[in-house]
Amino acid sequence: MKSRTTTALIGAVAVAALAGCSSTSGAPAADGAFEPQDVRMIVPFSAGGGSDASGRAIASGLETASGATVTVENREGGSGAVGYSHLFAQEGNPNYLLASETTLLSLPLTTEVDYNYESFTPIMKLGDDYTLVVVPADSPFETCTDVVDAAKSDGVVVAVSGAISLDEIVFSLIEQDQDVTFDRVPYESGSEVIAGLLGGTVQVGSLNPGEVLGQLESGDLRALCSLSEERYEYEQIAEVPTAIEQGIDVAFAQWRGFIAPGGISDEARDYWIAAAEEYAASEEYTTYIEENLMQPNAIYGDEFVEYLGQNSADLEAALAE
Incomplete structure (x- = not known):
C-alpha cells in the first residue's frame, strides 16, 4: 500500500x-x-x-x-x-x-x-x-523464508505488540501469502516484544526500525527482512532485503x-x-x-x-x- x-x-x-x-x-x-x-x-x-x-x-x-x-x-x-x-x-x-x-x-x-x-x-x-522481521542474534533463522519453512514443519512462536496491531496484520498477511500458521504471544508495546525476544520467550518479532535500531546496532538482534515495497534508503538498514525479495509478497505500512x-x-x-x-x-x-x-x-x-x-x-x- x-x-x-x-x-x-x-x-x-x-x-x-x-x-x-x-x-x-x-x-x-x-x-x-x-x-x-x-x-x-x-x-x-x-x-x-x-x-x-x-x-x-x-x-x-x-x-x-x-x-x-x-x-x-x-x-x-x-x-x-x-x-x-x-x-x-x-x-x-x-x-x-x-x-x-x-x-x-x-x-x-x-x-x-x-x-x-x-x-x-x-x-x-x-x-x-514499515516493520522489520527480527530475531535474536543466536537464532538459526537467516531469512524470512527460513521462518516460513519452520512454520510449515516445526512451528514458530512470534511476538505481536497488541492483538490487532500492525504486527498482527503483517503476520496474518504472511500466513495468507505462504499458507502457514504462527503461534502468537501478545505484548502491550514494542519494548516488551524486544524483552520477549531477548529473553527467549518468542522466536520472531515484527518491529518498527526506530523501536529496534539500538538492538540491531549492538548485535543483540538481527533483521531478516523488511515488510516494505522497497529496501530502506537509511544507511543503518539499507542492506536488509525486503520480504518480497525473499518470495513473500507482503508489504504494509503503519x-x-x-x-x-x-x-x-x-x-x-x-x-x-x-x-x-x-x-x-x-x-x-x-x-x-x-x-x-x-x-x-x-x-x-x-x-x-x-x-x-x-x-x-x-x-x-x-x-x-
Missing part, C-alpha cells in the same frame, strides 16, 4: 490561526479564537515503544509550535482500546489529543468498540512506518499521526492543524522522522480523513482474505 506524499507548508492562514494563542487561558477566547489549556496527549500503549516515541515527539513539537503545554499520558490496555476509549469520552474537548496509528482502524474492524475513525477529529498524519476528540469546534480543529503544519516544517519533525527511519508523508485535516477512509478499506480487505 503506497501513501501519497504531501509537502508541509505554512501559509498565511496557518500563521494567522496561531497568532495570539496562549497556553494559560481557557477554551474559547472572547473573540472566538481557541486557546488551549492543560493539553493532554494520550498514548494508548505503554512507555518505550514506537507509539510512545511518536506521542512524545508530537507533544514536544506542538509545544514549540503553539506555546501550549502538552502533557503525555500513557493509557495502555486492550491493545490500544483503553486509550482510544478515553479520548472518545472527551467528546467536544479540544484540550485532549491522541498519538494515533493503524490501531485506530484495526480495532473497530476486529473488536467490539463504540467508535471508529469517524468518531474523532483527525489532525495530522506524520508519516509511514501510519503515525495524531487525532482530537469528535465534536470540537472548527476554530480548535484549525488551530491544531496550523500547529501541526508548523511542527512539520521544523527541525524537530525532521529529526523524529530520520531517527525513527520513517517515510515523511505528512497530510492534514480533510486529506487525512480521506486517507483514513481508503486505508480502512484496504485494511478490511487484507484482514478478510
Whole structure:
C-alpha cells in the first residue's frame, strides 16, 4: 500500500490561526479564537515503544509550535482500546489529543468498540512506518523464508505488540501469502516484544526500525527482512532485503499521526492543524522522522480523513482474505 506524499507548508492562514494563542487561558477566547489549556496527549500503549516515541515527539513539537503545554499520558490496555476509549469520552474537548496509528482502524474492524475513525477529529498524519522481521542474534533463522519453512514443519512462536496491531496484520498477511500458521504471544508495546525476544520467550518479532535500531546496532538482534515495497534508503538498514525479495509478497505500512476528540469546534480543529503544519516544517519533525527511519508523508485535516477512509478499506480487505 503506497501513501501519497504531501509537502508541509505554512501559509498565511496557518500563521494567522496561531497568532495570539496562549497556553494559560481557557477554551474559547472572547473573540472566538481557541486557546488551549492543560493539553493532554494520550498514548494508548505503554512507555518505550514506537507509539510512545511518536506521542512524545508530537507533544514536544506542538509545544514549540503553539506555546501550549502538552502533557503525555500513557493509557495502555486492550491493545490500544483503553486509550482510544478515553479520548472518545472527551467528546467536544479540544484540550485532549491522541498519538494515533493503524490501531485506530484495526480495532473497530476486529473488536467490539463504540467508535471508529469517524468518531474523532483527525489532525495530522506524520508519516509511514514499515516493520522489520527480527530475531535474536543466536537464532538459526537467516531469512524470512527460513521462518516460513519452520512454520510449515516445526512451528514458530512470534511476538505481536497488541492483538490487532500492525504486527498482527503483517503476520496474518504472511500466513495468507505462504499458507502457514504462527503461534502468537501478545505484548502491550514494542519494548516488551524486544524483552520477549531477548529473553527467549518468542522466536520472531515484527518491529518498527526506530523501536529496534539500538538492538540491531549492538548485535543483540538481527533483521531478516523488511515488510516494505522497497529496501530502506537509511544507511543503518539499507542492506536488509525486503520480504518480497525473499518470495513473500507482503508489504504494509503503519501510519503515525495524531487525532482530537469528535465534536470540537472548527476554530480548535484549525488551530491544531496550523500547529501541526508548523511542527512539520521544523527541525524537530525532521529529526523524529530520520531517527525513527520513517517515510515523511505528512497530510492534514480533510486529506487525512480521506486517507483514513481508503486505508480502512484496504485494511478490511487484507484482514478478510
